[in-house]
Amino acid sequence: MMPRTESRYPGEELGLPEEGPRSVARMGRRLGALAVDWLLSLLIATAITRHPQFVTIGVFGVEIWLLTALTGFTVGKRLLGIRVARLDGKPVGFGWALVRTILLLAVVPPLVNDSDLRGLHDRAANTVVIRI
DSSP: OOOOOOOSSTTGGGTOOSSSTTSBOOHHHHHHHHHHHHHHHHHHHHHHOSOHHHHHHHHHHHHHHHHHHHHSOOHHHHHTTEEEEETTSSOOHHHHHHHHHHHHHTSHHHHOBOTTSOBHHHHHHTEEEEEO
């Protein structure tokens, strides 16, 4: 077994470019997209209930799960020019999007990143967030 070499940039070991389309999305864009998705979920929850604090997380989870499974985009990711992609090139799909969403909602897994900026939720689902 060969020793692991130090990569020069996030995504190098995954065969992704250093910059531009298909490069690994940096944390600023990812956090911005998360904020947009959370605010959108809060607005929807406020429109449908008097107690949005109990509904927002559900709306957020459903939005993330369905949109990631169907398109690889959430509203926030689309606005910030990033998307979720499977490493094998296949669509994310409902199963892997569900795994990724559950781990994302647990909060800690997204905070534990590897050298390719992939959180535990991305590693579990065999995904990476890339620029479009």
